[in-house]
Amino acid sequence: MNAYSIKELLSSPPLQKEVVINGWVKTFRSNRFIALNDGSTLSNVQCVVDFDKFEENLLKQIATGAAIRVTGTLVESQGRGQSVEIQASEIFIHGTADPETYPIQPKKHSMEFLREQAHLRVRTNTFAAVMRVRSALAFAVHQYFQQNGFYYFHAPIITGSDAEGAGEMFRVTTLDEKTPPLDESGEVDYKSDFFGKETNLTVSGQLEAESYAMGLGKVYTFGPTFRAENSNTSRHLAEFWMIEPEVAFADLDDNMDLAEDFIKSIINYILKNCEEDLSFLEKRLLDEEKTKPQAERSDMPLIEKLKFVADNEFKRVSYTDAIDILRNSKPNKKKKFQYLINEWGADLQSEHERYLVEKHFKCPVILFDYPANIKAFYMRLNEDGKTVRAMDILFPGIGEIVGGSQREERLEVLRNKIKALDIDEKELWWYLDLRRFGTAKHSGFGLGFERMVQFATGMGNIRDVIPFPRTPQNAEF
Structure with a gap:
């Protein structure tokens, strides 16, 4: 007999029929009631055990964390808290779990403790729920782009270029770490390395995606990216997943339209x-909020916040207008901001972004036309010579969630920007070729997937929305 998943069993209960179910024991009460969960749903199935029908030795092996198979008859439950239950006729022990050493016991655990048990934390209700939402969001991403004429593009993970220009990259090498070969100037000779040049793990697939958009029209990446930023915050990871669509013949307005529609679509899906x-x-978040000072509590419950984004038009505001709003705001005048806004050209911080979304406009915000000197080299320079066709999307509770731009398609303008930033033009010869052969306006954006999962689940720390977080001094599991 084929086993049911608990989700299948509860969605269309085959009452009075024999069923088979596999799962992990959540609790075993009074040597009679087994709460069983298989990860397919938040809900458990109660399996009722007649003590006289089973050997005592077998029942002793049933403890929290044990993996078992239960065969029995599905009936309407006589107790409260569940609609159906299984009257067990046969129990098979797949694997036991010693109650003295199994760390995920049926009690409240701290997030810090569960990060130390990242291989087992998905058996808790919180992490199982987060990972199911993460999976649904990933499906929604692919569904949206596939239904809208995009081609899925696999950007290289090993690269010789730094798309962001930040230099915070993980090096990839096969050279001897103690005695690498040196050139005449005493520097490491990467010509002797595996790829014959210095290479790193990618921080973005954007540059490569641009090249494929200029042949396929519309492409998107969805893959791992890496940043060697020594930042131990609740918003940063060293390994994370990025979604990066690129569209030929699209300007910044098209880009903003696409980003807004995409975000609303995946939120509506979940x-x-x-x-x-x-x-x-949401209930977990509300309970957590009660322990915080009033000033730090969220204004909206989780589901309301998701609907707030899905149902509201995103307000489009120029960087220049945003600076004026912030400079004249009460928090700035009363010096409540940690980073005061005094002049045009300031790089906005999370506190400024959240003020615009949560206090001033009270809706998601798209900021555009940023100062050129705080944005990447590949963004299209405006006619004023000091701003670029960049855009960031700001969300309540999280600040920036999307960054994008219309790309600089003019060869000489791009070459001048590269030269001004002291970037080696030879490293980007192929990128410049896109401007030599059939150049056209094109645009794209990047969405950090973990940021979106964090927003969608209400989790306070980004390390809790990825299966195995990679952060400074932590590459366990």
Whole structure:
């Protein structure tokens, strides 16, 4: 007999029929009631054990964390808290779990403790719910782009270029770490390395995606990216996933339209398909909020916040107008901001972004036309010579979630920008070729997937929305 998943069993219960279910024991009460979960849903199935029908030795092996198979008859439950239960006729132990050493016991655990048990934390309700929402979001990403004429492009993970120009990259090498070959000037001779040049793990697939958009029209990446930034914050990871669409013949307005429609689409997907998990995560967040000072509490419950983004038009505001608003705001005048806004050209911080979204406009905001000197070299220079066709999307509670731009398609303008930043033109010869052969306006953006999962689940730390977080001094598991 084929085993049911618990989700299948509860969605259309085959009452009075024999069923088989596999899962992990959540609790075993009074040597009679087994709460079983298989990860397919937040809900457990209660399996009722007749003590006289089973050997005592077998029942002793049933403890929290044990993996078992239960065969029995599905009936309407006589107890409260569940609609159906299984009257067990046969139990098979797949694997035991010693109650003295199994770390995920049926009690409240701290997030810090669960990060130390990242290989087991998905067996908790919180992390199982987060990972199911993450999976649904990933599906929604692919579904949106595939239904809108985009081609899925696999950007290289090993690269010789630094798309962001930040230099915070992980080096990839096969050279001897103790005695690498040196050139005449005493520097490491990368010509002797595996690729014959210095290479790193990618921080972005954008530059390569641009080249394929200029042949396929519309492409998107969805893959791992890496940044060697020594930042131990709740918003940073060393390994994370990026979604980066690139569209030929699209300007900044097209780019903003695409980003807004895409975000609303994937949020609506989880609102429709993850109702149980989102309700659980909302309750968890509300309980957590009660422990915070009033000033730090969120203005909106989780599901309301998701609907707030999905149902509201995103307000489009120029960087220049945003600076004026911030400079004249009460928090700035009363010096409540940690970073005061005094003049045009300031790089906005999370506190400024959240003020614009949560206090001033009270809706998601798209800022555009940023100063050229605080943005990347590949962004299209405006006619004023001091701003670029960049855009960032700001969300409540999280600040920036999307960054994008219309790309600089003019060869000489791009060459001048590269030269001014002291970037080696030879390293980007192929990127410049896109401007030599059939150049056209084109645009794209990047969405950090973990940032979106964090927003969608209400989790306070980005390390809790990726299966195995990679952060400074932490590459366990």
